[in-house]
Amino acid sequence: MSELITTSTHTNTRFQLLVTVSALALFAATAPQTAMAEDSNRPTVWIELGGQLERMTNGREVFAPPFLGEFDPAVFEPVLPLQRPSRFSNGAEGKISFRPNDADWVFSASLRYGRSNGRKEASQRLPATKFPFHLITGELVEGYASPPLHLNAKTENTERHLVVDFQAGKDVGLGLFAGHGASLLSLGMRFAQFTSGNKTTIDGVPDFTVIGDDVKYGGVFKSHHRFAGNTDIESSFHGIGPSLSWDSSARILGRGDDSEVTFDWGINGAVLFGRQKVTGERNITGSHYKSMQYFPNFKYHPSKQAIQYSGVASSYHHPNRINRSRSVIVPNIGGFAGLSYRYSNAKLSLGYRADFFFGAMDGGIDTRKTTDRNFYGPFAAISVGLGG
Secondary structure (H helix, E strand, O other), rough: HHHHHHHHHHHHHHHHHHHHHHHHHHHHOOOOOOOOHHOOOOOOOOEEEEEEEEEEOOOOOOOOOOHHHOOOOOOOOOOHHHHHHOOEEEEEEEEEEEEOOOOOOOEEEEEEEEEEEEEEEEEEEOOOEEEEEOOOOOEOOOOOOOOOEEEEEEEEEEEEEEEEEEEEEEOOOOOOOOEEEEEEEEEEEEEEEEEEEEEEEEEEEEOOEEEEOOOOOEEEEEEEEEEEEEEEEEEEEEEEEEEEEEEEEEEEEEEOOEEEEEEEEEEEEEEEEEEEEEEEEEEEEEEEEEEEEOOOOOOOOOOOOOOEEEEEEEEEEEEEEEEEEEEEEEEEEEEEEEEEEEOOOOEEEEEEEEEEEEEEEOOOOOOOOOOEEEEEEEEEEEEEEEEO
């Protein structure tokens, strides 16, 4: 019954979106044209290339196996912060726009790609601990704990994102600066794809206990625990849906037929219908070792290798294969602001941009955890106009 209700809700949502898009398209088609005289020789094609440095937010779940509670925080530094994903990504963008002569329509296709990689590791190994034991002769001497206490961790993070837009826009002459700049209302389709991966390994020995010594054979009874855990997980989202944007520019310096400096800003929104997916594995193991270590001729040859007999008193292994997916609807809003220096057929733009994709990713490990994927930061672009 619940599946039927979900399907009906998605159908109604798509119908409302189509009605909204159709109404906006009709409004754009009937809006008054405001072509300016100085645009009569404008280029018909613009090619734009640029790059960006973006701050990312990622709410992915941290791999925190229960055995970490066995490691004394007064002795070992925490290793969970190593899993923090990269906070910045860098990438490139490109756009091509076509505006027919004597028309207020603009057709464009754009692509934005970014990525980040990170690798961190920590190795904490304490000096070997001394402990007393009796030789066969009854004499009390000192030995060294084996294995020494240690905690190691290593993590690798990767992130990729791709956003592609196809739009048709019309100069609608809206806003305070109509007649002294441009105001473009665009409808189109947006495709987005996000991928993130995490590989983490944690292992160590948190304790070493001397149970007692064996005076008869000149050795010692020992006990210690050994733990290990690892994850190898990839999560992704890909979706497509209708988009709406409004881009404006206002001249603040110069003349339109020569060169000018403009203040640019814009807002955008989209609704993406797509699928989240998580694949990979998670493993946790633990073992309790008890051993008897003999030190033959320790008094006379203290550097000689000891003889050790060990056994596993208890152990566990908890593997989990992860493979889940879910259809989702992801709202997306964003905007930008910046400055451009424009010549007759060239433009340099600098600005700041933000894009927010709500509930786009499944950032959980064993169970689903919905997280946002947001990008914001500075960008720069160079545009060249052709034709006219």
